[in-house]
Amino acid sequence: MRDVESIAKDRGLTTADLVAAAKTYLPSGQKDEYLMFASGGHAGQIFVVGLPSMRLLRSIAVFTPEPWQGWGFGVGNDILAEGFPKGKANLWGDTHHPALSETNGDYDGQFVFINDKINARVAVIDLRDWETKQIVKNPLTLSDHGGTFVTPNTEYIIEGGQYASPWGSEYVPISEYKEEYKGSVTLWKFDRNRGRIDKDQSFAIELPPYWQDLSDAGKLASDGYFFMNSLNTELATGGIQDKKPPFEAGASRNATDFLHIIDWRKAEQVFKAGKVQEIEGFPVITLKTALAEGLLHVTPEPRSPHGVDVAPKGDFIVVSGKLDPHVTIYSTDKIKKAIESKTYSGSDGFGVPILDFDSVVEARIEVGLGPLHTQFGPDGYAYTSLYLDSAVARWTMGGSYGSQTPEPDWTLVHKTPVHYNVGHIAAAEGDTVSPDGKYLVSLNKWSVDRFIQTGPLLPQNLQLIDISKQGANAPVIYDMAMGVGEPHYAQIIKADKINAWATYPEVGWDPQEQNINPMAPKPKMERVQRNSDGTVDIFMTAVRSHFNPEHIYLKQGDKVRWHITNIERAVDATHGFAVPVYNITASLEPGENVTIEFTADTPGTFPFYCSEFCSALHLEMMGYLMIEPD
Amino acid sequence: MTTITDRFLGPRINPADASSRSIRYGMPGFLLLAARVLLLVSLFLPYWRMELQAPQYPDGLHMTAYLNSLTGDVAEIDGLNHYIGMRSLYEAAEIERTVGVFILIAFVVMLELAAFVHTRWAALLVAPVVFFPVVFLVDLHLWMRHFGLNLDPNAPLSNAVKPFVPTALGKGGIGQFITIATPGPGLMLATVASFVLVTALYFHRRAYLPLVKQQNSAA
Structure with missing residues (x-):
């Protein structure tokens, strides 16, 4: 230990630094406890990082050809070609949200799915051999952001559209935005035995031409529903070149946007009953049918929302509006009651019933500036990324979670500074029915001064935070430079849940x-x-x-x-x-x-x-x- | 008048003696039975093992020889051996592996017969079984010697690795590999059987030699 002291002195390391090192260092041959599946952003791939060592273990080639894995240079070309939009060879992807397959709302370690925002595609990766098996191109839209998220038993992979566009992205002038531009969400049916999306059993639901954003599937108390944010409920069409308000102003004019609440089990019945319209060769439950069948409700949410995250028991839904310093917590119970009793405050311009905000909200907590995404711990804490504050907020849940924390319910407990401009965060199994706590990774967009200058293009900074202790104790213990793409969302799974093959089972x-x-x-x-x-x-x-x-x-x-x-x-x-x-x-x-x-x-x-x-x-x-x- | 069979089988024990001196007359048969059991059990156990250790194989490579088969990482070891020009191990001792089980069963039958033979002929039936473990090891050594000394001169590593005699028992080395050859439980049981059989012959002699002498002198 005297050696340690002398090295620490030479290198100017504090006791906290040494503790962080001791928490994260893995001697040769020792293995990580968790695996983080991170989207690769523009790399069009998935990056797999071990925790707590924060070592990059693998990239998995998905939408982008990758020579080491021999992906797209003679092998995998047909799978890549399945995803070519309008028949044009697109050889990159903008991967955003990986979703590990789930059984009863918990990761089962069998598959991981990921979306490509730029061309609205979804990929299936088999976690036995960590290879991409399928890419499906969404026939209706060209951009997606509300995917991928899975229902609790991976019945469906949810892919919400992003920028409203005409069906099939046909040519339509933007002056016909309200009439001809469409929002949508697609439910891809997953056939677990085949390890493939079954396109014939998949369908979409037409939504108002808002820009649907992140989504999350309900579980336990909210099983059967999924929730989806939206922005540009103003139907702004931009036009800065003509001195009209640019999108950034027009699309954030209203104080609130709409949280979509969609009953997917009912939607499945409607689809199976054939109440669909074939659009671009794909079955779509039209907005009209969706409303007639009571599949779709909305409720106001703070404007420009980003994350919508369902609590472990499914009883609360946490929404953050980027421009509002609060997290807004909705109650599943109250939503169900409001739907039941038709407690509407009106309807939107497309006839979608608006559930009365005050009737469905459970709590609002001021956490800081630019709240984005929320993850959960096992101990009654929730964590929200704060983009503008460059921090991760720890706050207490109420309801049945409240008794687990020393602090009062629905209270901000602590903010851990991160470096810098955090986007998503990922806690160990932190979006499942049984979060593990222990570790949280802050996926920071900017690193500014954290690493040696690497030219004007800087790596992202993935910071590991130790969340194993209660209260105001959640220190950053590792900075990992990610210089190969921009991870957005990530999921962290206990490593022993994945049974990866060491070699292919048999020759041939x-x-x-x-x-x-x-x-x-x-x-x-x-x-x-x-x-x-x-x-x-x-x-x-x-x-x-x-x-x-x-x-x-x-x-x-x-x-x-x-x-x-x-x-x-x-x-x-x-x-x-x-x-x-x-x-x-x-x-x-x-x-x-x-x-x-x-x-x-x-x-x-x-x-x-x-x-x-x-x-x-x-x-x-x-x-x-x-x-x-x- | 004694028949040839009688002369081969030797004198019979009268039932009264058999029960009054059960240890004296029971011991040879009991030990022969024990040896038979040991041999039969050994059929299902490995006779020989080799472990190869090298940095890039943290768990080592393992090869296990049963009387009738080779199992373990044989393909991988063969793959490595091709660099030094060694023939596939599957080509080694093919006849032995084909007939091994039948020979062992023949041994068991011979020991069964030996239990009824009260003359020195019993030793002839038992002796091959006694020497079986030694013969096994000598055969193994000769095969390894044959394989090790007859490397393909055109093999990739023929300059670096000269013909050698791999170690049949104990620690050896080749290239970056350390080889550890150990007898398997099957061979150990067969060896125990050998000692049991030597002991059986001692008791056999003690029990039956006086009877044979008695018979001869009577004749």
């Missing part, structure tokens, strides 16, 4: 099917097969340290299906497969079988090789592809 495994591919080449089946229809199948195996076959002769114009199996069984014995000129790179994890299709349109001699340093003879793991000109 097709990750797309999550099953053995009977066609997968195995040892002694290696060959180049010229078919009667002129196509060529190459059956290749990869093992330390050779491909077999090593000589591939093709003719210019051949249509090629190149099947490769990594026949290794050792953990981490991954091989790469890289072909020059043809823009091919694949990652073959032990047991994995892939098929890469291309047309041999460019003649030449192409040395292909293993791009993972697999063994001492890795450089020798190569072969020649020789394409004879016509």
